[in-house]
Amino acid sequence: MKEYIAEAEKDLLHTYNRYQIVLDKGDGVYLYDIDGKKYLDFVAGIAVFALGYQNKAYNDALKAQIDKVIHTSNYYYNVPAIEAARKIKKVSGMDRVFFTNSGAEAVEGAIKAARKYAYLKDGCTDHEIIAMNHSFHGRTMGALSVTGNPKYREAFQPMIGHIKFADLNNFQSVLDQVTDKTCAIIMETVQGEGGLYPATEEFLKQVRDLCDERDILLILDEIQCGMGRTGYMYAWQRFGVKPDIMTSAKALGCGVPVGAFMMTEKVAQHSLTAGDHGTTYGGNPLACAAVEKVLDLFEEDHIIEHVREVAPYLEQRLNELAEKYDCIQERRGVGLMQGLVFDHPVGDIINRALEKGLILINAGADIIRFVPPLVITRENVDEMIAILDTCIE
Numbered sequence: 001m002k003e004y005i006a007e008a009e010k011d012l013l014h015t016y017n018r019y020q021i022v023l024d025k026g027d028g029v030y031l032y033d034i035d036g037k038k039y040l041d042f043v044a045g046i047a048v049f050a051l052g053y054q055n056k057a058y059n060d061a062l063k064a065q066i067d068k069v070i071h072t073s074n075y076y077y078n079v080p081a082i083e084a085a086r087k088i089k090k091v092s093g094m095d096r097v098f099f100t101n102s103g104a105e106a107v108e109g110a111i112k113a114a115r116k117y118a119y120l121k122d123g124c125t126d127h128e129i130i131a132m133n134h135s136f137h138g139r140t141m142g143a144l145s146v147t148g149n150p151k152y153r154e155a156f157q158p159m160i161g162h163i164k165f166a167d168l169n170n171f172q173s174v175l176d177q178v179t180d181k182t183c184a185i186i187m188e189t190v191q192g193e194g195g196l197y198p199a200t201e202e203f204l205k206q207v208r209d210l211c212d213e214r215d216i217l218l219i220l221d222e223i224q225c226g227m228g229r230t231g232y233m234y235a236w237q238r239f240g241v242k243p244d245i246m247t248s249a250k251a252l253g254c255g256v257p258v259g260a261f262m263m264t265e266k267v268a269q270h271s272l273t274a275g276d277h278g279t280t281y282g283g284n285p286l287a288c289a290a291v292e293k294v295l296d297l298f299e300e301d302h303i304i305e306h307v308r309e310v311a312p313y314l315e316q317r318l319n320e321l322a323e324k325y326d327c328i329q330e331r332r333g334v335g336l337m338q339g340l341v342f343d344h345p346v347g348d349i350i351n352r353a354l355e356k357g358l359i360l361i362n363a364g365a366d367i368i369r370f371v372p373p374l375v376i377t378r379e380n381v382d383e384m385i386a387i388l389d390t391c392i393e
């Protein structure tokens with residue numbers, strides 16, 4: 001492994017401080033490095049591999065699509081994209097789907113749709129978007145512009161213009177930023193990278209009402225919290241606060257790079273139209289075969305019901321740790337998207353866990369984040385807690 005890591009550090013651009021292991025293969029909720037060491041995976045490639053590794057039905061569907069055609073471009077129709085869009089509409093209740101290659105790209109599309117919607121109303125190009133502090137929406141320039149973390153933005157100024165920031169769950173702070181030029185309010189339904197902060201029902205409803213009153217579009221970023229992770233297919237369904245535009249990615253393709261932004265028919269009829277937006281790869285047959293199969297398997301394997309069953313147990317076990325150790329301030333999160341907030345940086349604990357065969361990740365310096373495959377069992381939770389306990393100790 002040491003040789004590969006040295007090679008990687010010469011060849012790959014150093015944009016990550018990587019953990020010192022080289023992963024080779026997966027099986028269920030376990031990963032193996034190239035020396036054959038086994039790890040219990042509570043990260044799932046950052047909330048991506050929801051179904052567990054080596055899911056036979058998923059793998060077979062991808063192999064079958066590879067043997068037909070992988071890519072055709074968006075100038076022609078393909079059946080996997082049509083089927084995948086139909087299934088996304090069914091589970092999201094949204095009306096129109098645009099497939100992208102990543103989460104950030106879905107956010108870009110959502111921003112463009114909102115700006116076009118406002119432009120068609122008044123012909124002006126000075127519309128504003130309100131985003132949230134501590135948010136994370138991706139690393140491209142538009143997505144970065146609505147990411148409420150100055151550290152990520154600083155060196156890349158100027159951002160796209162007319163973005164304002166408010167505080168999640170503080171409706172007055174949103175009102176303070178609203179003007180006649182506000183065209184959209186964007187937020188994660190549950191903030192992930194920024195520290196596992198769920199938007200409250202009250203806040204979401206207040207923002208929804210404000211948007212309705214002033215014809216502002218509500219954009220919910222469900223890239224991390226969506227796809228069953230909170231015990232609902234999309235986290236907003238927990239409160240029934242429906243967005244006008246939403247984004248999905250991460251677990252949407254369970255590892256095949258694919259994202260999507262979806263919108264209501266009202267927005268679709270008054271925003272992006274032929275020639276306004278595009279992508280070469282987005283929604284190609286391979287990516288959409290993955291989406292299609294993932295959504296089928298969510299239904300057949302009762303993934304959401306399983307999350308509802310196992311998540312309270314994870315919460316309970318994490319609460320016990322928080323009780324036991326003074327250095328843990330609180331547990332926070334929803335469903336299988338949880339965080340333990342420490343009063344000190346968690347890098348050492350995560351490294352020690354890795355040595356003991358447990359993969360964890362942080363969210364900010366002081367929070368350990370738990371975003372496991374959605375198929376984890378109570379036994380997996382016990383196994384994780386036992387290792388983590390000794391590492392904290």
Ligand SMILES: *Cc1c(COP(=O)(O)O)cnc(C)c1O
Binds near residue numbers: 138221225
């Ligand atoms: C990961 C993430 C993104 C960015 O997705 P990429 O596929 O990495 O571009 C955007 N929004 C949220 C909430 C995310 O968690």
